[in-house]
Amino acid sequence: MGKAIYEKNDIKLDNYNLLVDEALFHNANGYIGVRSAFEEGYPENFKTIRGEYINGFYDFTQTEQAENIYGLVHEKQTMLNVADTQSIDIYFDDEKFSIFEGTVLKSKRWVDMDKGITGRFVSWRSPKGKEVEIKVIRMASFYQLSLFTIEYQIKPINFSGDVMIESNHNGNVKNFFDPHDPRNADESFQYLTPESCYIQYGASYINSHTSKSGLEVCSCVKNFLSGESERQFIINESNAQCQMSTIAQPGKKIKLIKYAVFADSLRVENCKVTAASEMKKALSVSLQELYKHQEDYLAEYWENSYVEIQGDNELDMALKYNLFQLIQSVSKDEYGNIAPKGLSGEGYEGQYFWDSEMYIQPFFTITNPEITKSLIAYRYEILDKAKENAKLLGHKKGALYPWRTIMGKECSGYFPAGSAQYHINGDIAYSIIAYYLATKDLDFIQEKGAEIIFETARLWMDVGNFYNGQFHINDVTGPDEYTCIVNNNYYTNALAQYNLQWAVKLYFQMRKLPEFRKMQKRIKLSYEEITEFKKAAEQMYLPYDEKLKINPQDDSFLQKKHWDIDTIPKKNFPLLLHYHPLHLYRYQVCKQPDTILAHFILEDSQPQEVIRNSFAYYEKITTHDSSLSRCIFSISASRLGLEDKAFKYFGDSTKLDLMDLHKNTKDGIHTANIGGNYMAIIYGFGGLRIKESGIYFAPILPKKWTGYRFRICFENRRIIVGITKDHCTFFIESGEPIAINVYKKEYLLDGKLTIHRKKTLRRED
Amino acid sequence: MGKAIYEKNDIKLDNYNLLVDEALFHNANGYIGVRSAFEEGYPENFKTIRGEYINGFYDFTQTEQAENIYGLVHEKQTMLNVADTQSIDIYFDDEKFSIFEGTVLKSKRWVDMDKGITGRFVSWRSPKGKEVEIKVIRMASFYQLSLFTIEYQIKPINFSGDVMIESNHNGNVKNFFDPHDPRNADESFQYLTPESCYIQYGASYINSHTSKSGLEVCSCVKNFLSGESERQFIINESNAQCQMSTIAQPGKKIKLIKYAVFADSLRVENCKVTAASEMKKALSVSLQELYKHQEDYLAEYWENSYVEIQGDNELDMALKYNLFQLIQSVSKDEYGNIAPKGLSGEGYEGQYFWDSEMYIQPFFTITNPEITKSLIAYRYEILDKAKENAKLLGHKKGALYPWRTIMGKECSGYFPAGSAQYHINGDIAYSIIAYYLATKDLDFIQEKGAEIIFETARLWMDVGNFYNGQFHINDVTGPDEYTCIVNNNYYTNALAQYNLQWAVKLYFQMRKLPEFRKMQKRIKLSYEEITEFKKAAEQMYLPYDEKLKINPQDDSFLQKKHWDIDTIPKKNFPLLLHYHPLHLYRYQVCKQPDTILAHFILEDSQPQEVIRNSFAYYEKITTHDSSLSRCIFSISASRLGLEDKAFKYFGDSTKLDLMDLHKNTKDGIHTANIGGNYMAIIYGFGGLRIKESGIYFAPILPKKWTGYRFRICFENRRIIVGITKDHCTFFIESGEPIAINVYKKEYLLDGKLTIHRKKTLRRED
Secondary structure, three states: OOOOEEEEEOOOOOHHHHHHHHHHOOEEOOOEEEOOOOOOOOOOOOOOOOOEEEEEEEEEEEOOOOOOOOOOOOEEEEEEEOOEOOOEEEEEOOEEOOOOOOEEEEEEEEEEOOOOEEEEEEEEEOOOOOEEEEEEEEEEOOOOOOEEEEEEEEEEOOOOEEEEEEEEEEOOOOOOOOOOOOOOOOOOOOOEEEEEEEEEOOEEEEEEEEOOOOOEEEEEEEEEEOOOOEEEEEEOOOEEEEEEEEEEOOOOOEEEEEEEEEEEOOOOOOHHHHHHHHHHHHHOOOHHHHHHHHHHHHHHHHHHOOEEEEOOHHHHHHHHHHHHHHHHHOOOOOOOOOOOOOOOOOHHHHOEOOHHHHHHHHHHHHHOHHHHHHHHHHHHHOHHHHHHHHHHOOOOOOOOOOOOEOOOOOOOOOHHHOOOOOHHHHHHHHHHHHHHHHHOOHHHHHHHHHHHHHHHHHHHHHHOEEEOOEEEOOOEOOOOOOOOOEOOOHHHHHHHHHHHHHHHHHHHHHOOOHHHHHHHHHOOOOHHHHHHHHHHHHOEOOOOEOOOOEOOOOOOHHHOEOOOHHHOOHHHOOHHHOOOHHHHHOEOOEOOOHHHHHHHHOHHHOOHHHHHHHHHHHHHHEOOOOOOOHHHHHHHHHHOOOHHHHHHHHHHHHHOOOOOOOOOHHHOOOHHHHHHHHHHHHHHHOOOEEEOOEEEEOOOOOOOOOEEEEEEEEOOEEEEEEEEOOEEEEEEEEOOOEEEEEOOEEEEEOOEEEEEOOOOOOOOO | OOOOEEEEEOOOOOHHHHHHHHHHOOEEOOOEEEOOOOOOOOOOOOOOOOOEEEEEEEEEEEOOOOOOOOOOOOEEEEEEEOOEOOOEEEEEOOEEOOOOOOEEEEEEEEEEOOOOEEEEEEEEEOOOOOEEEEEEEEEEOOOOOOEEEEEEEEEEOOOOEEEEEEEEEEOOOOOOOOOOOOOOOOOOOOOEEEEEEEEEOOEEEEEEEEOOOOOEEEEEEEEEEOOOOEEEEEEOOOEEEEEEEEEEOOOOOEEEEEEEEEEEOOOOOOHHHHHHHHHHHHHOOOHHHHHHHHHHHHHHHHHHOOEEEEOOHHHHHHHHHHHHHHHHHOOOOOOOOOOOOOOOOOHHHHOEOOHHHHHHHHHHHHHOHHHHHHHHHHHHHOHHHHHHHHHHOOOOOOOOOOOOEOOOOOOOOOHHHOOOOOHHHHHHHHHHHHHHHHHOOHHHHHHHHHHHHHHHHHHHHHHOEEEOOEEEOOOEOOOOOOOOOEOOOHHHHHHHHHHHHHHHHHHHHHOOOHHHHHHHHHOOOOHHHHHHHHHHHHOEOOOOEOOOOEOOOOOOHHHOEOOOHHHOOHHHOOHHHOOOHHHHHOEOOEOOOHHHHHHHHOHHHOOHHHHHHHHHHHHHHEOOOOOOOHHHHHHHHHHOOOHHHHHHHHHHHHHOOOOOOOOOHHHOOOHHHHHHHHHHHHHHHOOOEEEOOEEEEOOOOOOOOOEEEEEEEEOOEEEEEEEEOOEEEEEEEEOOOEEEEEOOEEEEEOOEEEEEOOOOOOOOO
C-alpha cells in the first residue's frame, strides 16, 4: 500500500507556505499534537501558529451574544496551546543558525507514514561561510502517547569551533489569534498560566493551570547532547532554557535528543508525578527502540487500514498520507475525540462535531473498531452533559448532544446553524449501530451504546409530535446550513426514525440480560416508552413530493426560490461569506447534500427511483461550500451507476490538504474530508454496505485506475477485497466463513472468491 | 376631559420607587426629555437613571456577535444621556438639604397635564430643626422645544441665616448601565466627551461631541436667584457650577429659576451659536409667559385629542396622563420619531420600532395629523438607509426598513426576532395609507409617502416568489416573536398585499401629476413593475385552514405542538425569559396576536366567520407577554360583539405605567401600550374604521361606563362622537357635511346626528 513517504524539496520560505507546512508536517498521536514550526523560529515579522496541543484539554472562553436571549451560549471551550517544547537555537561561534540568512544549498521536509516520523534536512552555508548539514527527526509516539521527541543532527562540513545549543521549554504561551479569520474567533488571552517551573534530575518541568476550567498540565523536557562539554539551565517562572556546548569538527555529527512528555489533569491525578514517571519510562529504552515501537504500531495500523489504488501512484500516496493523519488525530481514550483539524491547528477551536460520527468513524469502524469504541466511549462520557443540554433547550427528557463541544457543553454561538442541528443525536446513534453491525459487539452496546440510543430516542419523542397521524419534527436544522430552523428535515427525520427503530430492536434483543436490566432501571426506561418509540418510528413523516418524485429537504424547501448557481460570481463563494443568512434561507441552494447523505446511509428507506431523482435534483443546487459535500455525491453517483460523475466528485479532494485546495490548511488538516474520501472509495467505488441483513458489495472501477484493493474487518473476520478491470476478488484471511452479497447475489465466502466485475451498473435494475 | 392632575402624596423614598418616579414625572416635549431625579440627588448607594435625552441624538455602540456570520449587526445606535442640568444643591448654613436626612413633614409630586408641568413639594425639618418648604416646578417647553426650566422655591419657616445654592451644569455624563437588565445591554462607556465649558454673559455652556457618530451637542444654563447677594462660577473642562448666596428669613420665599437650552448638530449648523440664541429667546419673555404658551399649546392638543370616559374618573385621569405622555414623547421634526419609552428612559436604547406606525401613529393620525406627517417624514428621511439595508440582506431592489433604529441603520443584534421582521415595511406603508385615508393629503403622499410605498412594494417583489400560481413570502418573522423565520406569515403577507395594492392604486391615481412623474423617473419606476405589483397582490398567498376555518399564523403553525398555557408555572412568564427560542418556536404559543392584528387592520380581507374562529383559536394560545397584545384582543372582541371580553382585555392596561404593572416603568413609560389603549377605545368600543369607502362607526358601551365621548379629525372635518347608554351622537363641528356609516347604515352627517345605540352586536349579522 502506497508510497510510505511524502516529501517536499526546496522548502518555500514565505510565511504563507511555512504556515501550511506547520500543519502538513505536524506530529501527533491522538493525545499530543505538535505543529512543525522550525525549531529555531522564523524572522520576527513572520506569523506562526506555533502550537502544541493535548486532545480534549481546554479552557472556557467567553463569547458575547448581541442580545440576551434565554439559553444562548456565553461560554465556549477552546483547545489550548500548551508549553512549547520544540524550540532549539544553535550558535556556531557567533553565528546563529537560521535559514532566512546565509544560503540554503539544499532543503527538504518529509513525513514517513510507515515510521511515523517527520523529517527536515537543510544544507546551509552561513553568512560567514560555514557549511553545515542539519537533519531533524520528530516523533509523537504512538507507543507512549505522552511523548514527543526531536532528534537533531548537526554535521559541520567545513569548519570547527564552538557550538552552543539553547534548547527551550517555554510555558509562556497563548493560542493563536488572527482577527481576520472568522473561524478563529478567540481573543489573544493567556488562558494557561505557568505556576511552577523547576529542574529535577536534569529535566525541566513546567506546571500550568487554566484560567477557568480548573485543569492543570505539566510538561517535562530533557535534553541529551553528544559530546557535551558544558551545560547550564536558565529558568524563570515560565521558561526553562537548557544551554549546552560542544565542539564542531568537520564531518563529525553532533546529535541532540530532546524528549518532551505531557501529563494533564483530565486524565491523571498528579500531573507532576506523572510527568516524571512518563519521562522515566521514555528514557528506559533507547530512541531507536522507540522508533521501532512506532513502526510496529503503524505496521499494524496499515495492515488494518490497507487500501491501495493501482494505476495512480500519486493518489495512492495521498491516500496514505491522509489515513496517517487520521491515526495522528484520533484520541485513544474517552477524554477526547477527533476534531475537524485533528491536533494540527486551532481551526474550530479543537471542538468535536458530527464530523466524527458521520465522516471519520466509518473508516475506523471497518478497519480499527477499537478506536470507534473509544470514540463512542467519549460520547458516553458526556451523556450527562447532553442531558443537561436537553433541559436547557426545554426538553423534559432525553439527551441532546451539543453541536460542537470539547467537554460536553454546547459551544455553538449561532444556534440556528448550531444547537438547532438536532441531527447530531441521530448521527451518534447511527454510528453506534454501525459499530454494532460491523462488530456484533453486544457487550459494548450493553455497556455504553444502548444507553445513548435510548436517551437520544427519548429526545426525539420530546422534540417531535404526532400530527395528522404522522410524527413531525419541527424547527431543527439539517446538515445543510443554507436553510436553518425548518420543519421535517428529511435527513433528521430519517435518522430519528432509525434511532427509534433501533432503540426498539435493542430493547427486545437485550431486555433479558441482567446488565441491561440494571441500566434500564437506572434510566427508568419503561415499556410504554418503547411502544411510543415504535409508534413514532412507524409514523415518522418523511417529506416526499409526488410530482418530482423526490424527497424534499424539508417541508417547505420546494416552495423556495430557484437560484441558478452558474450565475453567481465565482468570488461570491462560499456563499456564507457573502450573503445574509435570511437571503440564503430563501433559496433552494445547498451547502452540502442533506438528503443525498440520508439516501446513502439509509438507502433502503426509499425506492431507487426516488434516490435517483433526488440526486439529479440536488446536484443542480449544491454549491459544495462544505468540504463534506463532494464525497457524498461521489458515493451516491457510484451507487447510481454514474461512474464518471462518481470519479469527478472524488476528484482531487484526496489532495485537499497536500495541495492546500481550500487555502486554509494552515489552520489544520481536514479530517472529515479525509474520512469522506475514504468512504468514497470503499462505500462508493467498492459499494460496501453493512446492514442488519449482512454485508454487501457492488464494486465499480474508475477508468483511470487499473484496480484497487482494501482490507476490512467485519465481525472479527478480516476480508481482503480486490477489484481489477475484469474481476472482483474476496479473500477471507481470518475468521469463520460468511455469506456475502455481491451485485445483489449471495455467495459463501470461505477462502477466496472471484466474480466477474459488472461493467455497467444501474442499481435499480 | 379628565382630571388635569396626576398626584402622588407621601413620596416613597426607597430606591425602586424613586426610579419609577423618575420616569412617571419626567418632563419632555418630543425634543428633550428630563427624568425627574431629585435636584439634590439621592444617597450615594442609590441607583439613579439621571438622564436628559434629545430625541434622535445618538452615538454608535459596538455589539459583539458570537459567530462571525455575514451581514449581522456589529454596531448599534443608542440615544445618549446629555448634560445634566437638573442638579441643584441647597445649604442652609452648614446643613445641606436632603430629604433622606432630617424629617419629611409632607411631600408630594404631581404632573399637571393642562399646564404641562411637573411639581414637587416638600415640607422638611433639618436634623438641626430648621423647617423649610420647597416647591419645584419643571417644564419642558412645547413652545420652545430647546428649553427646560426649573422653578425652585424655598420658603424658610422657622429660621433665618445664610442660604447657599449650588446649581450645577454637568457634562461628565454616561448612559445608565445595569448589567442585569437584558434590555439595556450597553457598556458603561463615556460616549459623550465635553470639549469646552465656558461662561458667557452669565450663562454656562458645555459643548460635547460623540465618540463615533460625529455629532455635537451644546447645552446652556442660566440661573436667576431672587435676593442674590453673591455669585461665583466654578468650572472645569466638563462641569460648571454656579454658586449663589442669599439670606433666609422666616416666611419669605426665595426663588431660583434655572433655564437650560440644548442645541444639537443633527438639527443645527452651529450648536454654540444656536444655544446662545435659544437662551436669548427663552429669556426674552417672562417665565409666566412661557407657562402661558405651554398651557395654550396643550389646550389645543387636548381639544384635538379629546376623549372622555364617563362613569370611571380614575380611568379617565389615567387616559389623560397617558395621552400627555404621547405628546411629551413624539418628535416634532423629521430627525426623530417616537421610541417605546419616549424620552423617559433608556429602555430599548431610544431606538424606534414598528410601535410607532402600528400603535401610536393611529392616535395622531385621527387627532393631530400634522404629527403623523412628521413621523412619516422621519421614515422618508431614512429611506436611503433602508435601501442600503435591503442590499445588505441580498435584495436587488427596494427598501427594507430596519427593525430597530435611530438614524436608519439596523440595530437588532438577534436577526431572527429582528431584521427578519420584514412586516415593518408593510407597517410603514399601511400607516402612510392610513394617513392618506384620514386626510386625503395627496400633496404629502406625492412629496414623500408614495416613494416609500413604491420602494417597500419593490422589496416584496424581491423577497417573495410565485409558486404554484400564488405569491409566497418565505423566511420572515411576523410580529409574534415566539415563532421566527417562517413561511407565509399571514400578517406579513396580508400587509404586503395591501402595500402592493396601494402602490398600484397610487400609481394610477397620480401618474399624470408632474411632481409624481419626476419622482417616478428618479426612482426608475416602470409600468412593468406596477403590473408585477398587481399580479403579486392578486395572487398573494394567505394561509387558510379549511378544517378549522381560520387563518393559520404561517404555513406550518398548525402542525406545531400544543402547549396548554394554564399548565405553565406563573413564574415562567414572560416565556422568552425562561425558554430557549427553539423550544418556543416548536409550539403553538403566541407572545402577541399576529393574525388577530391583521384581521383588525384589514378586516375586509376575510369573512367574519374566519375572523371569529381565528379570534377564538389564538385567544387560547396567546400569553400576552408583549404589552402590545391585549389591546388588539380588546379591539377584536369589540368587533365580534364580545363586549365583556373587550372590556376585560382593555382592563387595567391604561394604568400600566401609573401602577407599574410590568415592573419596568423605571426604564421608561410604554408609549405603544398607550397608543394601543387609545385604539381599544376609539377603534374598539367606538368601532371607528377609516377605509377607502368612507368612515365607519359601530359603538358599544362598556357596562361600567355611563358613556364616552371623543373628537376626531377626518378630512379636515372635526367630528365629536358621543356614546351613552341609549344613543350615539355625531356632531360635525367644522368642515363640509359627510356621509358616515353607523352600524352598517349610511347617514349624512350635517350638524348633529343621533342614533339609537345597538345593545347587542354581532358584526356578521
